[in-house]
Amino acid sequence: MTPPSKGIVYLVGAGPGDAGLLTVRGRELLEHCDVIATDALANAAIVVAARRANPTVEVFEVGKRGGSKHSLRQEDITALILRLGLEGKRVVRLKGGDPFVFGRGSEEVQALRAAGVAFEIVPGVTAGIAAPAYAGIPVTHRGLATSVTFVTGHEDPTKPETQTDWAALARAGGTIVLYMGVKNLLRISAALIAGGMSPDTSAAAVQWGTHTRQRTVTATISNLADAAAGAGLAAPVITVIGNVVSLRDEIAWYDRRPLFGKRIVVTRASAQASGLHSALEELGAEVLELPALRIEPLDQAALRATLEGIARYDWIIFTSQNAVSIVWEAMRAQGLDARALAGRRIACVGRTTSEALLAHGIAADVVPARFMAEGVLEALSARDDVRHAQVLYLAAEGAREVLPDGLRALDCRVDVVRIYRTEADGTGAVALRAALAADEVDAVTFASASAVRGYVDAVGPSLARRAPAVSIGPVTTVAVRDAGIALIGEAPEATIQRLAQAVVDALSMTDASAA
Numbered sequence: 001m002t003p004p005s006k007g008i009v010y011l012v013g014a015g016p017g018d019a020g021l022l023t024v025r026g027r028e029l030l031e032h033c034d035v036i037a038t039d040a041l042a043n044a045a046i047v048v049a050a051r052r053a054n055p056t057v058e059v060f061e062v063g064k065r066g067g068s069k070h071s072l073r074q075e076d077i078t079a080l081i082l083r084l085g086l087e088g089k090r091v092v093r094l095k096g097g098d099p100f101v102f103g104r105g106s107e108e109v110q111a112l113r114a115a116g117v118a119f120e121i122v123p124g125v126t127a128g129i130a131a132p133a134y135a136g137i138p139v140t141h142r143g144l145a146t147s148v149t150f151v152t153g154h155e156d157p158t159k160p161e162t163q164t165d166w167a168a169l170a171r172a173g174g175t176i177v178l179y180m181g182v183k184n185l186l187r188i189s190a191a192l193i194a195g196g197m198s199p200d201t202s203a204a205a206v207q208w209g210t211h212t213r214q215r216t217v218t219a220t221i222s223n224l225a226d227a228a229a230g231a232g233l234a235a236p237v238i239t240v241i242g243n244v245v246s247l248r249d250e251i252a253w254y255d256r257r258p259l260f261g262k263r264i265v266v267t268r269a270s271a272q273a274s275g276l277h278s279a280l281e282e283l284g285a286e287v288l289e290l291p292a293l294r295i296e297p298l299d300q301a302a303l304r305a306t307l308e309g310i311a312r313y314d315w316i317i318f319t320s321q322n323a324v325s326i327v328w329e330a331m332r333a334q335g336l337d338a339r340a341l342a343g344r345r346i347a348c349v350g351r352t353t354s355e356a357l358l359a360h361g362i363a364a365d366v367v368p369a370r371f372m373a374e375g376v377l378e379a380l381s382a383r384d385d386v387r388h389a390q391v392l393y394l395a396a397e398g399a400r401e402v403l404p405d406g407l408r409a410l411d412c413r414v415d416v417v418r419i420y421r422t423e424a425d426g427t428g429a430v431a432l433r434a435a436l437a438a439d440e441v442d443a444v445t446f447a448s449a450s451a452v453r454g455y456v457d458a459v460g461p462s463l464a465r466r467a468p469a470v471s472i473g474p475v476t477t478v479a480v481r482d483a484g485i486a487l488i489g490e491a492p493e494a495t496i497q498r499l500a501q502a503v504v505d506a507l508s509m510t511d512a513s514a515a
């Protein structure tokens, strides 16, 4: 037997928000640890990626978020990581920004040290430097600021117990970077001005810095509190005070990207989609991914009975590759194989479906040029062996009736057997539906006709029509139009880069026409 491994707690800085600002060491530990205990401020995408690489990892969300009901107290968080460390686990305690900058990381380490639990510190990119940088504000600049002070704005400066000498900061003349300070901004500005700072000193408040929803308000120190409140800025906000703020006009870059502030949906979880995801992000967009669909087979008894009588059908129609795999599994469970379908004619709704069938040794007789129910109907009506036929239609729950109705109009006898249901996976689907319902999606990208169908399945036909589409080419465009979705752009060539550029073109045109 191997002895239990010794526990260790890694205090890892997650960086300020942008998931790309996690350190290499931090990612390595996330991918190999047993447990992650994460803060509310650490970007959730970092944990999602860690889970993908490290599927057995256990995750505790221990965020303390402005007194929310579910948040743990600091003592409870410390107790949790101590317990896990003592149990021999390798624990990543993931903290927003840098663990030792206003993060209480050092208190957690003191407790680990006292209990004899091993630890390691992985510094992170702190919000106080990164949020200004993404707003185009360097915290030092030759000739403008020779020092920078990180200060917490958590303490009310009018209270006698305040530990910060605001007058001394006002006199120091360097850049002041304020964490946790939005609520006290008015009182802090007043204390700085009372301490001798010029009321005309430039200042900026950066909310959600380095996130795609970053917002920046600039003003002078005397009116920043009003301007920030007027713009509705609330935590998390970094406030920068000092002459360096004037450089923003010249240096701003992140919020000048062509898709900054836009929300774009990517509809396919595949290697191709991840290329599109990063291309759109580099253009500044916030990307929502269509969550993976879960396939739930329905009542197998009906399918079993159908398979027993399969010989009476002239035609079998498969609506998707899921239908193919469910039917194949059911056949195998009954000791059947491709020979059971000998003599039946077979139609598929699309090419992926026919390829799935071919993998089982069955070549479809009909694969329509238009990959949808109407296309199959067209192709079948053009044949002379369909009228009066016995047809088996294998479909998903909620599939449209276009095809069975159309076939009945051709005097066919159609048995519709619903063999599975698709369910969009939990939280991602909820977030996407909410964004669509609130009209917060600027465009949905489609890189294939099947992606259009997957999207309509996942969010439902009426929500699907709430946001306009950009398509990768003519075939996909037809599917978009058939789904009743407005089209605002089509890539001139079917590549991911051209698709991303088509999004930029389409949205800058809609902006121009709105202005």
Ligand code: SAH
Binding pocket: 016, 017, 041, 095, 096, 097, 098, 099, 100, 101, 102, 103, 125, 126, 127, 128, 131, 178, 179, 180, 181, 206, 207, 208, 209, 210, 211, 235, 236, 237, 238
């Ligand atoms: N350890 C963290 C700071 C934790 S204190 C770090 O090094 O960044 C929490 C405060 O950090 C927030 O109230 C806010 O002032 C600031 N903050 C953290 N992330 C931020 C972000 N993305 N944008 C703006 N401020 C942020």
